[in-house]
Amino acid sequence: MYLDPDVSHAVKILIVGHFGVGKTTCIGSLSEIEPLRTEEEITEASEGYDDLSGTPHKKTTTVAMDFGRLTLSDTLVLYLFGTPGQERFKEMWEELSRGALGALVLVDPERLHESFPVLDLVESFGLAYAIGVNHFEGTTDYPLDEIHEALNLTADTPVVRCDVRDETTSAQALITLVTHLMSQLG
Amino acid sequence: MPDEPEHELELTSPLVPLFVITNGRALPPDHEYEHTTLVMAAPESAAAARTLSPEAGQVMELVADGFLSVAEVAGHTHLPLGIVRILLAQLEEDGLILVRRPIPRAERVDRELVSAVLDGLKNRFGA
Numbered sequence: 001m002y003l004d005p006d007v008s009h010a011v012k013i014l015i016v017g018h019f020g021v022g023k024t025t026c027i028g029s030l031s032e033i034e035p036l037r038t039e040e041e042i043t044e045a046s047e048g049y050d051d052l053s054g055t056p057h058k059k060t061t062t063v064a065m066d067f068g069r070l071t072l073s074d075t076l077v078l079y080l081f082g083t084p085g086q087e088r089f090k091e092m093w094e095e096l097s098r099g100a101l102g103a104l105v106l107v108d109p110e111r112l113h114e115s116f117p118v119l120d121l122v123e124s125f126g127l128a129y130a131i132g133v134n135h136f137e138g139t140t141d142y143p144l145d146e147i148h149e150a151l152n153l154t155a156d157t158p159v160v161r162c163d164v165r166d167e168t169t170s171a172q173a174l175i176t177l178v179t180h181l182m183s184q185l186g
Numbered sequence: 187m188p189d190e191p192e193h194e195l196e197l198t199s200p201l202v203p204l205f206v207i208t209n210g211r212a213l214p215p216d217h218e219y220e221h222t223t224l225v226m227a228a229p230e231s232a233a234a235a236r237t238l239s240p241e242a243g244q245v246m247e248l249v250a251d252g253f254l255s256v257a258e259v260a261g262h263t264h265l266p267l268g269i270v271r272i273l274l275a276q277l278e279e280d281g282l283i284l285v286r287r288p289i290p291r292a293e294r295v296d297r298e299l300v301s302a303v304l305d306g307l308k309n310r311f312g313a
């Protein structure tokens with residue numbers, strides 16, 4: 001359960017995507033620990049009812065976030081945070097994007113339009129990213145260049161196919177992202 | 187010792203029990219205990235830990251034998267992250283935990299660090 005006593009660097013990568021795209025499954029396929037869940041507090045505009053907290057226009061609610069862990073060496077550990085992609089979770093993004101290496105954006109080829117708000121968030125927080133196209137065997141195999149174009153991505157943004165239930169292809173997507181991060185550092 | 191005045195507590199509000207757990211303390215600035223900040227019980231903290239609140243004691247027990255991230259402390263204890271942060275601030279102030287904070291974000295991400303992440307992933311997954 002514990003980290004290596006010599007651990008000195010804890011880094012994070014965000015696994016992002018719209019609701020139901022497979023973030024938690026992806027984390028479960030990669031993580032060395034059983035994925036854990038945190039209760040994050042966010043403030044939201046309250047609906048028009050009486051609010052007992054004394055702040056009439058905002059209320060605090062909690063959002064569950066799943067995460068996993070990968071020990072990469074005696075001194076280095078990587079955390080994967082499954083970050084929900086809706087605009088109303090911006091507050092969580094502000095904190096989670098701070099110091100994050102980058103983001104793996106999971107997309108469902110059948111519901112590509114649902115990924116636009118996610119891409120907006122990733123870009124507004126200045127995160128480098130790669131796209132993981134979640135592909136289950138037996139579903140339509142869309143050409144990756146068509147997905148690249150449909151998502152209106154810059155030419156150098158990697159798009160890779162993965163099955164989030166499978167460790168090997170999920171790991172390959174993560175490696176593609178980190179390779180992309182390296183190339184961006186020049 | 188004078189009795190504490192009885193306050194009428196609004197028990198339907200979720201803030202009340204949380205407020206009690208933290209003994210009325212406020213949240214420290216969130217970056218003070220980021221998700222990836224690592225914590226572990228300080229040596230010889232076990233005796234003092236026995237006098238803590240049940241929740242703070244639960245945190246101390248969890249990190250008694252090694253480092254875990256703040257996120258993992260929240261995950262294992264099922265306490266909201268905001269509460270965990272307040273408890274950790276208290277424990278650090280009392281010298282009961284060791285804290286390793288992530289390196290503050292530099293102007294650009296450290297190339298050596300990203301390279302180590304890439305090597306680590308390739309080794310781990312045999313790619």
